[in-house]
Amino acid sequence: MATRQRIMRIRRDYNRWVADETMEDYALRFTAESARKWSAFRVANTALGSISFLALEAIGGALTVAHGFTNSIAAILFVSALIFVASWPICLNAARAGVDIDLLSRGAGFGYIGSTITSLIYASFTFIFFGIEAVILAAMLDSFFNVPLWLGYILCAVVVVPLVTHGITFISRVQTWTQPLWLVLNVLPLVALLVAHPEWIEGWTAYGGEHGTGGFNLLAFGAAASVLFALITQTAEQVDYIRFLPPRRTQKPWVWWGALLAGGPGWIVFDVLKLLAGSFLAYAGLQAGLSVAQAVQPAEMYRLAFGALIGSPVLVLVATSVFVALSQIKINVTNAYAGSLAWSNFFSRLTHSHPGRVVWLVFNIAVALLLMELGVYNTIEQVLFIYSNVAAAWMGALVADLAVNKPLGLSPPGIEFKRAHLYDVNPVGVGSMLLSVLVSFLAYYGFLGPLAQAMSTFIAFGTAFAAAPVLAWATGGRFYLARKPRAAWARNPALSCVICEHDFEPRDMAYCPVYTGPICSLCCSLDARCGDGCKPHARLSAQVMTPLRAALPAPLLRALSTPVGSFTVVFLLFAATISIVFLGIRAQAPASADLDAAFWKAFFVLMVIGGITAWTLVLAHNSRAVAQEETRRQTSLLMSEIRAHKRTDAALQKAKENAEAANMAKSRYVIGMSHELRSPLNAILGYAQLLERDPAIPERRRDGLRTIRRSGEHLAALIEGLLDISKIEAGRIELYRDEIRFPDFLDQIVQMLRLQAEAKGIAFSFDAPPRLPEIVHTDERRLRQILINLLSNAIKFTRAGSVTLGLRFRSEVAEFEVIDTGIGIAEEDLARVFEPFQRGANVHAPSTPGVGLGLTITRTLTEVMGGEISVTSRLGEGSRFRVRLLLSGKGHAPAVVEHRISGRAGASQPLRVLVADDDPAHRALVADLLEPLGFATRLASDGATCLALAAAEAPDLFLLDIAMPGMTGWELARRLREAGQTAPIVMVSANALELGPPGEGQHHNDVLTKPISVTALLEKIGQLLGISWTFADPPPTAAPAARLTPAQAANLRQLAAIGYVGGIRERLDALEAEAPEAAPAIAALRGYISDYRLDAFMAALPKEDA
Structure with a gap:
């Protein structure tokens, strides 16, 4: 089984332009609901800023001069009505889904890669009309102020850039600020001209054109309509703004629908008025004595109109200049903004890279500027004829899918735009568009007759509109979705992308099996390493090879798969493309043998270049395929090794867990043993301390008691050492x-x-x-x-x-x-x-x-x-x-004098102390310690007895063991507090330093460990009960301890040499009676004799020369 390649997640950090959504404006992704923050009115007003472009007046005037009033007005009204109807489903679906025109095309029949064609069509529209508007302004600057055209083109292009960098945020402000002034400057001169020359209206309606007869002519109507139908692409620019409409559920119905109507398909209503205004102003210019070339120039049109409103020629010039400049800026911010989105979508899918919308903004303006400087816009009418056919084919397929296929169930509901869920090419949209382009071009170049030539744009739209449902039905709609999104994600408010690590709404996320996690649509679009691992059947290569395998014989298919076969296919595609372009160009030129010879030479030169390019592409593709295959093979080996390592790691982990379990068992054993040892040791040390403090104990026995206490303390230290080992292994050491x-x-x-x-x-x-x-x-x-x-x-x-x-x-x-x-x-x-x-x-x-x-x-x-x-x-x-x-x-510390506590100062009645411990020796020790100091002790062997005694008489202090049968000390402390007991509680236990259950330890006041220190216990009691102690008189200061004389030491050494232990003991008793000041040294020697350690005894004796 093939191993799916897993790719390491590398966090994608976008540059500043891409990361800033104010500048990026959700290019390449759907507009999140959180970003639709503007009011419906403001969005609609921003979208309506596009109606200011003066190309409408120029087109209206040019059509009227060329085809007369009747034909041009009929074409304007007919095309406007058709555009309104076609724009409605486009704007409605875009507003509901929050997507721009490119994302809408992806999910409405074109597929992920197929919509790159539409992105290119759309980008072409933006720079074509950007250039038209800039040419109009540059012509005015040249005519009015003698600014060279080349410089005017640069000024017109550069002025727009800073207004568009921050997207709709700043564009909406520009449109809001300029809209009132623009309306005044647009309407007042027209009204003034109509009032000044009302007779021109009748002449305008009867105008038959420069060469026309004045009546309706179908061919003239078709020619005019074909040019006008190119304006349908303006709907795409409206969509780029309409996607920011707030969600419908958040708005009043009439507000939302009104904003959609005005900012969406309603733009064509305003454009009709401007087209009619251009038609009238062109006729007025001719009547005023302007040449035909001047009469169709918007600057000259409005100069004439402002002349009817203002008497001063200087003010007329100023007003016209302001109006033309304002109109050009208002429309070109939209053209530039739309172009930046179109180029972003186009290049991101081809290159898997996105430097930022601002980069493509500059690129779009640079293309328009280059075409202006080359003078391409002098032949703009011919360009619009060709462009309108392609645009009509795109829009026909798009409208058919939204208005026919989705309502009839021929395509899935909703708009899916993510790369991970789409086929690269959907034959419904792409196929219908290519078919309609082919038919319309045959019509446009006259192969279907003069009437079809004139109506070629409508043939393009109609063919695409009719073909899309047929293809959707024929394919069963299976090329719309490569896989379905995860329905469960819809319940989450946001999901985090595993690549860029930002949060996005679920609609913008897809599951990526290569990165094994959610991925946002932008990271998905730009990823070049995954190889579409989530949809291998939906890749373009798979879509091409599947029908070829079914249609072609296996030997032929294998031949085409070789490098030579691949070169042949690519070269033939180059040759076909170049041939079609040359045939189209040659068809427009007059017959000439010299021209034919030039065309053939150019054709063969391009064939040579095409051959070299084809070989380069094929060889590069083969090299990449070999590298990818080697990568997959190495990945397969690596995955096998990883699985083996995982098995080894699992075995090691199990062994580690077993070792840790054994270690934990050992630690629990050590802790348990330490507890068992501490309990009797507590009694030993406690009574040793009591006896040391008892004045009735003879002085000669105190050494033995001190030995008992020191030995007990040493044993306690050994127990602490055992616990230290356990704490070190657990990584838990406490410092004080x-x-x-x-x-x-x-x-x-x-x-x-x-x-x-x-x-x-x-x-x-x-x-x-x-x-x-x-x-x-x-x-x-x-x-x-x-x-x-x-x-x-x-x-x-x-x-x-x-x-x-x-x-x-x-x-x-x-x-x-x-x-x-x-x-x-x-x-x-x-x-x-x-x-x-x-x-x-x-x-x-x-x-x-x-x-x-x-x-x-x-x-x-x-x-x-x-x-x-x-x-x-x-x-x-x-x-x-x-x-x-x-x-x-x-540096210095006061001398410490140990005072023995003898009682409580000002004690009138004994304080009640309740001791709860399952060890009777500990209970007796505490009673023996406290009762002589004026305390009344109550003893309990378990928690239940303690609760009963506490309820009978309220104690002043509780001393509680932690580990007791039936009820732990922690639980007992909690129940005492719940019963209303407020007396201090001290936990006294061998387990006091061990962690209790979660939540325990909040009801006590202090902790003491076993074996207890009498001094520490009394200090705690004094602090908690506010007791002032009384002390016994301190013992007289002892003289410095004396050492044995050399003679005494020699005597003892002789007795030790013969092993006479009894004699040594008698001699030590005699020496203590003779020299009481040497008692400490004698006590140490007695210790060695008690253990029969004669070597140590002799080593401890003073040297003979001492």
């Missing part, structure tokens, strides 16, 4: 800004790690600057974790030698260095030393516990805190880890 007493903080770490190093027989040193800030701000727990991880690793992997912690502090940047003389790290392992689960490949490394996450956590924490970490190492010589962190600080 703590106030750290920096020297004390460092001293704690140094003392802790020094003991560990000395127990292993390793020297430990701390190299710090003499001056350090007293206070720094950072996350204390994370900084402690970083340093302990690095120092622990250094001690762990150092068998002998030393470990040094270095510190440099400058400009609030701390640089820590951990230097060891251990085994070192191989160079190939340095790059992955911070990767998870990496232990290094050194076979001589000691067997040490761990899973290889310490350095990973350290690096992650350092980077999250905004710092950096690096390492240098040499195998067998040691390693150096360097950590740089920003530690903002201040």
Whole structure:
């Protein structure tokens, strides 16, 4: 199966002229309802600005002089009535659909590419009549002010450009401002002339023409009517404005229909009056003594009329000049505007490019200017004869489809204009137009007799009008729509184009299978890469080849498909076209042997040029076809590879999801285990803190309690480390800004790690600057974790030698260095030393516990805190880890004296605290802590009991666990608030730092984590209840701890050498009685003996030379 090519979406950025809809005026696309913002009156008035063109007076005058009053007036009235009837369905359908004449032709029988022919016909009309009007003004400038014609042509062309660049927005203003003045200047001189010479009316009606007999002559009538019928193309210019009429549902019926009638087919009513005025003024000029050439010039006509109104020759000249200039500007802004739309539509379909309507505006005016400078308009009557046949054929087919085919159901209702939904060529419109052009040209060149020659324009219109329904019936109307639009889109107010990424109304959008999304009509028209992937059967090539395959034998068809066969076909088309043109030109020239010889020479020269051109086109086409075929083949291979990659990606994604699920299960297990560990640890640490504060505990037992508390805190830190691993894997790490007493903080770490190093027989040193800030701000727990991880690793992997912690502090940047003389790290392992689960490949490394996450956590924490970490190492010589962190600080801090809370100040009655926790040890701990301080505690093991106790007596404070059976702490807090409880709620749980369900956490006041800190709990209670605490007297300041003397240390070392543990304990008790000031040192030694760590005990003893 062939693979449909998919093209990468590249956003189309239009240039400034195209992107600005004020300048672009919806060229190439239908007029969106949001753009129809002008009133119906203003749109109609703008459309009626076209009635000002003075070519009407010139045509009326020329026909009257040539064919007399009777024939010219009959032709004017007949053609005007026919144009009115033909214009009505065109204007009505354009106003309903909001489309210009090109888009209307696409959907009314011509197809997407077929309507390029009509665009060319329409563009020709605009520059022909632009030139006629400009010639009239330039002739006046030459006659009145001696301005050279070539310069007058340039001035007449250039003056229009700035008035048309901004489309209907500015044109409507121009027409509104100039309409009253133009009407006055047009009507008053005519009335004055009629009043001054009423006898001329009778002479005008009896005028038989320059060579006429005065009666009706069918041939003269036909000749006059054929010229006039070219004006039917003016309907297309009206449509370009009528499309801006607001939607009918938004207007009163009589307003909308009146505007449509006046601005649409009603233009011909006003043109009839101007044609009659031109006829009369030409006769008046002849009566006034003007020559025939002067009498048919509009400037001379109105100069004569203004002379009847104004006595001053100078003022007559001024008034005539103003009127002619105003008329020329009013009509030529419309001609130029319509031409810019026609050329935009024509070239966009042939070149798939659109530089902007303004570019084609200048191009249209340049073509007209070139023809003026070449003097083509001197033979304008002959041009109009030929043009009117072609225009009549176009309009006949268009009117037939709108007025006959659609009402009878021979063509689909509505106007479809999008490339994606149309056949390239619809044989209904194109076929009927070509047939009528052929018949009318036969008539025009005299092959059907003199009467048919005179009536050739009507033959063209009638043939097309009759052929269109027949062809629609014969084809079954199947060439109107290549595919149907998506009906579901009609419910959307707007859709976004996948190419230009702008929003458009659904009527302007089509689904593109190549870009796999909605595409606007403009991007669709300009796309040259899709190859009409949405309608391959509707392309011009497919439409041509389908009947050829059915009509021609297969061998002949294969022969024609070769390069030689293609060249033959293209060359014959060139030859036929050139022959028809030459025959038409030769038929108009007199018989001459020399002329025949010249024609034959020119014909053969053009045949040679045509042959070269045909070969160029054929070879270029073949090269393009080969390139496209290679592109399709490569695309097919690429799509196959993409499908394989998708299968691989799906397998990888599934494996990733399985791994993530396993990781999530592990994280949930770690969190669950941490919760289970924290609950009993909370009781251990809580009671250890209570006992430490109890004055009844003997001093010699306090060391043991402190050991219990420190061990519990160490275990809590290990649990936090496990949670850190889970948070790192989830990408969720929380940082806090703590106030750290920096020297004390460092001293704690140094003392802790020094003991560990000395127990292993390793020297430990701390190299710090003499001056350090007293206070720094950072996350204390994370900084402690970083340093302990690095120092622990250094001690762990150092068998002998030393470990040094270095510190440099400058400009609030701390640089820590951990230097060891251990085994070192191989160079190939340095790059992955911070990767998870990496232990290094050194076979001589000691067997040490761990899973290889310490350095990973350290690096992650350092980077999250905004710092950096690096390492240098040499195998067998040691390693150096360097950590740089920003530690903002201040110089001094007040001394901290810990006061033990003894009660509440001014307590008259106990405060009620309701504790809800499923752990009885935690409930008992909180009761033991708070009741001695003047609190009355109520204990609940679950949420239901808590609600019942709260309803019985309103507590002053709630302490709630989160994970309880039956009802979570979050739900309990919510129900307490719903029950009207306003007392503060503190959540106390091992899960307090984990995320609760969405929407939870809005009913409590604070959070504490297990294991709880007694000091932190009391501080929270004091803040929430506004309590002033009373404190016990602080203990007397202890003297500096003394060390054991060398003799005492030697005695203990001898006992340890023989392993006499009992003797060591007795000797330590005796030493504590002899030297109470050495109690801290003795307590540390007792700890080693309790664990039977004699090596560490001996290492902790003072050296003999101390």
